[in-house]
Amino acid sequence: MSAHCDQIHQPSAASSTPRLLGEVIRLLRPFWRTIFLATAAGGLGGLAMAWALSIINGALVSATSAGALVGLAGLCALSLGGQLIAGIGNSLLGQRIVARLRQDVSARILRAPLSQIEQMKSPRLLAVLNGDVEKIAELGNHFAGYTTALAIVLGCLVYLFLLSVPMVCFALLLVLVGGALNNAAMSHWLARFDKARDLEDQLQKQYRAIIEGAKELRLNRARRLNVEKNGICDLTNRIAALNGRAFAIFWAVDTISIALIFVFVGAVLALRPYLGIENEAITGFIIVMLFAKGPIEELASALPVFSQAQIAFRRISALTATLAEGEAHVDGPRASLRFRHALALAGLRHGFSDTEQEDAFSLDIAHLEIRRGEVTFIVGGNGSGKTTLIKILLGLYQPRSGAVLLDGQLVSRAELDGYRQLFSGVFADYHLFEDLLACPGGEARVNAWLQRLDLAKVLDFQQGRFSTTDLSTGQRKRLAFIHAVLEDRPILMFDEWAADQDPDFRKLFYRQLLPELRNAGKTVIAVSHDDRYFDAADCVIHMSRGCIVGIERHPGYSAGATVSAGEQHIA
Numbered sequence: 139m140s141a142h143c144d145q146i147h148q149p150s151a152a153s154s155t156p157r158l159l160g161e162v163i164r165l166l167r168p169f170w171r172t173i174f175l176a177t178a179a180g181g182l183g184g185l186a187m188a189w190a191l192s193i194i195n196g197a198l199v200s201a202t203s204a205g206a207l208v209g210l211a212g213l214c215a216l217s218l219g220g221q222l223i224a225g226i227g228n229s230l231l232g233q234r235i236v237a238r239l240r241q242d243v244s245a246r247i248l249r250a251p252l253s254q255i256e257q258m259k260s261p262r263l264l265a266v267l268n269g270d271v272e273k274i275a276e277l278g279n280h281f282a283g284y285t286t287a288l289a290i291v292l293g294c295l296v297y298l299f300l301l302s303v304p305m306v307c308f309a310l311l312l313v314l315v316g317g318a319l320n321n322a323a324m325s326h327w328l329a330r331f332d333k334a335r336d337l338e339d340q341l342q343k344q345y346r347a348i349i350e351g352a353k354e355l356r357l358n359r360a361r362r363l364n365v366e367k368n369g370i371c372d373l374t375n376r377i378a379a380l381n382g383r384a385f386a387i388f389w390a391v392d393t394i395s396i397a398l399i400f401v402f403v404g405a406v407l408a409l410r411p412y413l414g415i416e417n418e419a420i421t422g423f424i425i426v427m428l429f430a431k432g433p434i435e436e437l438a439s440a441l442p443v444f445s446q447a448q449i450a451f452r453r454i455s456a457l458t459a460t461l462a463e464g465e466a467h468v469d470g471p472r473a474s475l476r477f478r479h480a481l482a483l484a485g486l487r488h489g490f491s492d493t494e495q496e497d498a499f500s501l502d503i504a505h506l507e508i509r510r511g512e513v514t515f516i517v518g519g520n521g522s523g524k525t526t527l528i529k530i531l532l533g534l535y536q537p538r539s540g541a542v543l544l545d546g547q548l549v550s551r552a553e554l555d556g557y558r559q560l561f562s563g564v565f566a567d568y569h570l571f572e573d574l575l576a577c578p579g580g581e582a583r584v585n586a587w588l589q590r591l592d593l594a595k596v597l598d599f600q601q602g603r604f605s606t607t608d609l610s611t612g613q614r615k616r617l618a619f620i621h622a623v624l625e626d627r628p629i630l631m632f633d634e635w636a637a638d639q640d641p642d643f644r645k646l647f648y649r650q651l652l653p654e655l656r657n658a659g660k661t662v663i664a665v666s667h668d669d670r671y672f673d674a675a676d677c678v679i680h681m682s683r684g685c686i687v688g689i690e691r692h693p694g695y696s697a698g699a700t701v702s703a704g705e706q707h708i709a
């Protein structure tokens with residue numbers, strides 16, 4: 139165990155945002171073989187197509203030999219084969235990149251400090267996980283088509299070059315004009331896509347409100363109309379208008395670019411007598427230009443998709459940079475810590491605001507000890523800091539200053555994940571999982587608990603899973619209790635667990651379950667507002683405005699007095 143308190147509790151330094159290009163290279167590097175194969179196959183396919191066009195062009199102006207036809211068939215096969223390999227390769231690549239992005243963002247969220255996740259709020263995280271990654275997936279799905287189109291256009295340019303150098307220069311000039319137009323327009327549509335993406339974060343919040351606030355919104359018509367009109371409708375209309383304008387700019391420029399091809403073809407036809415170029419070259423040009431129009435349009439249509447993917451990638455990159463620090467100890471060697479005597483906090487100070495405002499909440503605890511094998515209640519008014527204290531005790535928040543001590547020794551950063559494994563519990567805003575990862579005592583033990591907490595009639599447990607979590611509020615919390623107990627950790631934490639229970643279960647919790655846990659050698663930390671049961675604790679810590687204002691010990695309290703040996707189920 140480390141002897142340096144500041145090792146644990148220093149807030150991590152903010153990492154600089156990694157450069158976008160670096161991120162792209164990092165993402166693509168593992169797939170370089172697929173990228174190389176798909177690009178080479180696509181390029182070969184495009185060149186073969188251009189060569190085939192040259193044979194078709196030759197055949198139009200002169201007699202066709204059998205050998206030329208066989209060559210044409212071979213080139214068509216090569217072109218199709220190349221396109222097939224490029225298509226499959228790029229599709230697989232796109233999907234693997236999306237899978238990797240999803241894994242990467244999820245892994246960073248899983249490793250981020252809890253305070254960071256709480257600060258970011260779920261709508262922002264969900265917008266990245268769902269919206270932004272989907273935008274990249276969209277690009278991935280179309281990527282094969284784009285690379286094949288690019289290969290065909292490049293192949294056509296090579297063929298045009300072989301036909302007539304001055305005319306290919308003229309064609310390149312048109313490409314440059316088209317490119318410059320697109321480039322100038324791109325900043326306009328990018329700005330609109332970017333603004334629309336900002337609004338997507340707000341839209342996620344509204345989605346959350348209409349799902350999580352379903353009851354309230356049905357009871358309150360004014361609020362429902364407000365969410366519908368000023369929230370959803372307004373935001374979706376603004377997003378649609380921004381995206382619509384961006385696409386309108388794109389289509390205007392796209393039309394001009396395609397018009398340039400017709401201008402070119404028209405100019406060649408009109409100026410044919412004056413150009414002094416052979417007929418074969420002229421027909422070749424026109425065939426190639428008309429043939430390449432499709433792939434050119436496809437490439438142009440890729441620009442907004444690329445722009446949106448670029449914005450999405452920037453968002454993902456910004457999120458991953460924010461979460462980059464992570465909690466290295468989460469992946470460190472598994473230290474199995476033992477809890478023998480007591481947990482303690484010393485010189486602890488924690489707040490949520492970066493500025494030291496006078497009225498900002500601050501938790502200040504000079505010293506606190508939680509003894510092993512005791513039931514400790516943390517009590518106090520709303521907002522007095524009970525849950526914050528719990529999160530620090532469980533190693534979920536890194537306090538601004540001060541130390542968390544396990545059996546008198548500081549818990550180092552490297553040990554923090556191991557330290558957290560000493561606890562299980564039910565938070566006030568708990569999440570209920572449907573499965574049990576481990577089940578010491580087997581199904582029989584789980585079923586006994588379901589019977590005891592009157593849940594056996596509404597669900598059962600088979601093959602490591604509970605049949606449902608669609609239960610009443612009190613039933614869900616009882617199921618969460620079973621999860622916590624079956625994890626068999628030395629310390630159990632309950633944050634206002636009994637608040638949702640009927641009087642019988644409340645009594646069962648305070649008068650039977652807690653004493654049984656205590657008798658089984660467990661340490662229990664419970665946040666409670668049930669003052670009529672405060673006597674069920676060995677120690678009651680009273681909190682007010684972030685400070686401990688009193689510690690009440692009940693030395694005469696004995697669980698054995700309330701639970702007879704025959705009634706003890708937990709041990």
Ligand SMILES: Nc1ncnc2c1ncn2[C@@H]1O[C@H](COP(=O)(O)OP(=O)(O)OP(=O)(O)O)[C@@H](O)[C@H]1O
Pocket residue numbers: 256490499518519520521522523524525526527
């Ligand atoms: N994630 C957070 N970000 C900013 N402030 C927070 C956060 N969590 C809690 N607070 C603030 O910290 C203070 C203490 O909150 P805490 O949840 O610890 O109180 P509590 O004693 O558990 O209250 P209750 O009895 O209502 O559950 C409150 O004033 C609250 O506004």
